[in-house]
Amino acid sequence: MGLFSRKKKTDPATEEAASTPVEGEGAAAAADAPAEPEAPAEPEALAEQTPEVGISFSAFRGVGAPSGPEIAPPSDEPAPAPAAPSAPAQPGPSVTRRPAPEPTPPTRPELPKAPAAPPTQLETVPGLRDNALLRDALAALPEKPTGPQVMGVLRQMLQGHVFLRVKGDARQQIAEGKPVTFGIARVGDQNFMVAFSSGKALRDAVQSDGDTETSAVAQPVAALLTQLLKGDFGGIIIDNNSAPHRVVLPRDIIEQAMNQADPEFRLKALLTAPREADTPHKVAALLAEAPPLWVAVGSLAEDQTKMGIAEARLADGTRLVQLHSHPLEVVAQGRGEKALPIKVVKLAKMLRDHEELGGVLIDPAGPLITLTRDELAPVLALEEE
Incomplete structure (x- = not known):
């Protein structure tokens, strides 16, 4: 098999990502909420908290x-x-x-790479299984992540599930056939979905806004991103209340990633x-x-x-x-x-x-x-x- 030399890749041009969270409707398999279930923050508050992240749109080129x-x-x-x-x-x-x-x-490789073996710690809140790979990728983000580092988080998001916050008791609402409203945030004229990688990230959000009249549902990432692209969302924010270990993924990047992914x-x-x-x-x-x-x-x-x-x-x-x-x-x-x-x-x-x-x-x-x-x-x- 032919081998080849690998020249150091120069940093591609970056483009500022829009930052926003969203509210959407939909049903998902209900998951046990953390000890202190979190509530969606006010959209204005989320907009203030959302960082601007430079993401390389040239990575796919x-x-x-x-x-x-x-x-x-x-x-x-x-x-x-x-x-x-x-x-x-x-x-x-x-x-x-x-x-x-x-x-x-034993030390974790720098993003966008990851350890050779999958994570073994699967819970940060007892009884609530994390998306451990996504959680750990977010934990490795520096305060000012580069485009490749954000892409490293995106590639680790292409599997498993994430959590969405719901106002009230999600299990009861789903059982009664009532519409379930998920937390969103709005920046400018765009809505962004807001999701969480782990029980700890959910707990951080509850502690941040103090609204305990909420619950959580788990949603497969593939289904959630498909729903996002069918709607008019500007993208998704993961672990919004866990700064600096949060990320904004704009719609353009998600669409390109999904177009080339195994749907499941x-x-x-x-x-x-x-x-x-x-x-x-x-x-x-x-x-x-x-x-x-x-x-x-x-x-x-x-x-x-x-x-x-x-x-x-x-x-x-x-x-x-x-x-x-x-x-x-x-x-x-x-x-x-x-x-x-x-x-x-x-x-x-x-x-x-x-x-x-x-x-x-x-x-x-x-x-x-x-x-x-x-x-x-x-x-x-x-x-x-």
């Missing part, structure tokens, strides 16, 4: 390799390996799989869930169902006129094709590569034609997982269309 360039196939020629992801060495394809990777080193976020959901013994087999089975996948491509170090597909090499020399669940996963690598869609049947043929490839590494920016050739048996069995 690097997505999609131009048509026409020659993509170099895997080769046996030695080449310098790309920056190694923080994953432990794994055996070759014919050896029994080692345990799931542990995040090493299936692969990302598997990679972010607590690892179990059968997780690799679940991931392989999902890959065989042909979810959207991308590879990272860039110029070959030895021939800048040709393009190569990025691969990783483990400590024992095992070569892995790098796969990505969303183009933002390529952007998060910060290597100036472009995301190229790849069909699963093409991946299967690549692996069959090049037995020296030991498997795949999915989402190197974290959380990640590696699959050996044996574990990829459902994929290898696919025939090209």
Whole structure:
């Protein structure tokens, strides 16, 4: 597989993001509210609290390799390996799989990257399960986040659920078939949805505005963002009362992210869930169902006129094709590569034609997982269309 040099990417131009929260209607599966359920703050107050965040609208412009360039196939020629992801060495394809990777080193990588293993602390308020990956990404935000750091939060939001605040008892309202009104904020002439990543973020909001006559509902992120784009919302604010660990995601960025995402976020959901013994087999089975996948491509170090597909090499020399669940996963690598869609049947043929490839590494920016050739048996069995 062709490897290529990675030049340092210059900071893309940024554009100021509008800041606002919203009120919408809709039903969601009710979740137990935190000990002190929170109430939506007044829109004016939220507007004052909402930060202006510079978000790089050019991040998506690097997505999609131009048509026409020659993509170099895997080769046996030695080449310098790309920056190694923080994953432990794994055996070759014919050896029994080692345990799931542990995040090493213990310190969290700087956004937009994340630890290799998914979070293990799943609650900050007893009995209320957080969107731990989104929560931790927000916790890593500095006071003045950069565009790539905000994109790092967005990529971690493409899975799981978030919480919405509801005036009154959400369970009772849903049971009685009454309309449920969610908290919103308004800035200028735009409404923004307001959502929360964790029980702690909900509690912070309650403590901030003092309105305990509220409850919370959990909503799948995919459904919520779909609802947002069907409406006239200007975007979404996550953890508005948890400054500086909050973020404003404008509609334009959300729309571009959703246009290129698996509508159900299936692969990302598997990679972010607590690892179990059968997780690799679940991931392989999902890959065989042909979810959207991308590879990272860039110029070959030895021939800048040709393009190569990025691969990783483990400590024992095992070569892995790098796969990505969303183009933002390529952007998060910060290597100036472009995301190229790849069909699963093409991946299967690549692996069959090049037995020296030991498997795949999915989402190197974290959380990640590696699959050996044996574990990829459902994929290898696919025939090209």
